Amino acid sequence: MNQVSLTVPAPAGMGIMSIGVPEGSGIEMDLRLESVVEGVLVTGTALVQLAGECSRCLDPITDELDVDLQELYRYETTDAHGRPTGAIEQDVDDDDQYMFGDFLDLEPVLRDAVVIELPLAPVCRDDCLGLCSECGYRLDDDPNHSHDVIDPRWAALGTLGLAEPGSTGPTEDEKEEG
Ligand SMILES: [Zn+2]
Ligand SMILES: [Zn+2]
Secondary structure, three states: OEEEEEEEEOOOOEEOOOEEEOOOOEEEEEEEEEEOOOEEEEEEEEEEEEEEEOOOOOOEEEEEEEEEEEEEEEOOOEOOOOOEOOOOOOOOOOOOEEEEOOEEOOHHHHHHHHHOOOOOOOOOOOOOOOEOOOOOOEOOOOOOOOOOOOOHHHHHHHHHOOOOOOOOOOOHHHHHHO
């Protein structure tokens, strides 16, 4: 068994559209490498930096994310001389990870672990008010922000009293229910 702590630069493209791990930012990993019959079992944690954009107000967001890693890296099939044949067993699915000689590639495992934890609609704060839908003003700067001028399409509804076409107001039955 082997205990490893290392910090590596993040590869490109680890993330989703709204938020992700900046390329080259430090990824801190604490890993335990355990030799088992089929290969090497890797367990541990990785701490990654996140950068993105608030889905409501578009402000930049920075954050950290701690993910758990666990993956079995199988030994490659070897020939009679112990050299890797490059072939993999038939009955395993494509998601399985393999040792390449003495190396194992953590990137796909780390990438999957990180991406699944990323919020689809990240926010700078849970109660972020976002932007005014009419002028783009940041509502956090003034929650009372409003427009005196009502959109003409809505103003027309005002003159109708929001009545449905053909009705002249609540019927006697509806009044009793209400
Ligand atoms: Zn925000
Ligand atoms: Zn506005």
